[in-house]
Amino acid sequence: QTVVTQEPSLTVSPGGTVTLTCASSTGPVTSGYYPNWFQQRPGQAPRALIYSTINKHSWTPARFSGSLLGGKAALTLSGVQPEDEAEYYCLLYYGGAVVFGGGTKLTVL
Amino acid sequence: QLQLQESGPGLVKPSETLSLTCTVSGGSISSGSYDWGWIRQPPGKGLEWIGSIYYSGSTHYNPSLKSRVTISLDTSKNQFSLRLTSVTAADTAVYYCARWVHGNFGFDYWGQGTLVTVSS
Numbered sequence: 001q002t003v004v005t006q007e008p009s010l011t012v013s014p015g016g017t018v019t020l021t022c023a024s025s026t027g028p029v030t031s032g033y034y035p036n037w038f039q040q041r042p043g044q045a046p047r048a049l050i051y052s053t054i055n056k057h058s059w060t061p062a063r064f065s066g067s068l069l070g071g072k073a074a075l076t077l078s079g080v081q082p083e084d085e086a087e088y089y090c091l092l093y094y095g096g097a098v099v100f101g102g103g104t105k106l107t108v109l
Numbered sequence: 110q111l112q113l114q115e116s117g118p119g120l121v122k123p124s125e126t127l128s129l130t131c132t133v134s135g136g137s138i139s140s141g142s143y144d145w146g147w148i149r150q151p152p153g154k155g156l157e158w159i160g161s162i163y164y165s166g167s168t169h170y171n172p173s174l175k176s177r178v179t180i181s182l183d184t185s186k187n188q189f190s191l192r193l194t195s196v197t198a199a200d201t202a203v204y205y206c207a208r209w210v211h212g213n214f215g216f217d218y219w220g221q222g223t224l225v226t227v228s229s
Contacts, residue, residue, distance in 0.1 A: 001172075001173070034213075034214030034215065036214075036215040036216065038156075038216075045205060045219045045220065045221050045222050046148075046156065046205070046219055047219070048215065048216055048217050048218075048219070051210070051213040051214065051215030051217070052213055052214050052215065055213065057217060089155065089156050091158075091215070091216070093214050093215075096169045097158075097169060097171070097172070098146075098158040098161070098169075099158065100148075100155060100156040100157065100158060101155070102155045103155045103156070
C-alpha cells in the first residue's frame with residue numbers, strides 16, 4: 001500500500017513564507033509522479049492549485065508555487081495572506097492510480 | 110465554465126449499495142482529453158481517490174476498494190456514476206466527483222460534494 005506523507009500542521013505569520021512537502025513511501029518524488037496540490041477551506045470542496053509539479057491553473061494566485069525539493073514535492077506560499085489558512089493536500093500519480101497525501105493544516109497566525 | 114454536480118441518497122443502510130451520479134454541464138464527458146473521477150472524504154479526515162473512468166469506458170480503481178466499486182458513464186445524459194457495494198459505517202463520507210485532465214495529469218474542476226451516511 002503506497003503512502004503519501006505530508007506535515008500534519010504548519011504555522012506561518014501573515015506576509016511570511018512557508019513550504020509544505022509531499023513524500024512517497026516508494027522513494028524520491030520525481031516529475032514522473034506529476035505532483036498536484038489542492039487547497040481546501042472548511043466546508044468547501046478542494047480547489048486545484050498546482051499540477052505536474054510546477055504548473056498553475058488560471059485561478060491560482062501568483063504567491064503559490066510548486067517544485068521538487070530534496071526528493072519530495074513542495075508547495076511554497078510567499079507573502080502569506082489570512083485567507084490562505086486552510087488544509088492543503090498533495091496528490092501523486094502512480095501510472096493510472098492516484099494517491100492523496102494526508103493533508104497539511106496551515107494556520108496563519 | 111465547467112460544472113459538476115453530485116446527486117444521490119444521503120442515507121444508505123449497512124450492507125446495501127451506495128449509488129451516486131455526477132452530472133457535467135458546460136463540457137462533454139465524451140472528450141478524449143479527460144477522465145472522470147470519484148474522491149471521498151470521511152468526516153474530519155483526508156481525501157481518498159476511489160477511481161476514474163475514461164470516455165471509452167476504461168476504468169482505474171483504488172486497489173483497496175476495487176472489489177466493491179463500479180464507475181460507469183452515460184454519455185447521452187452527460188453523466189457518470191459510482192456504485193459501492195456492501196457498505197459499512199466506514200464508507201460514510203463526503204463524495205466528490207472531479208475531472209482529470211490527461212495533459213495535466215491532474216484534477217482541475219470538482220463538484221461541491223455530497224454527504225452519504227451509512228446507518229441503519
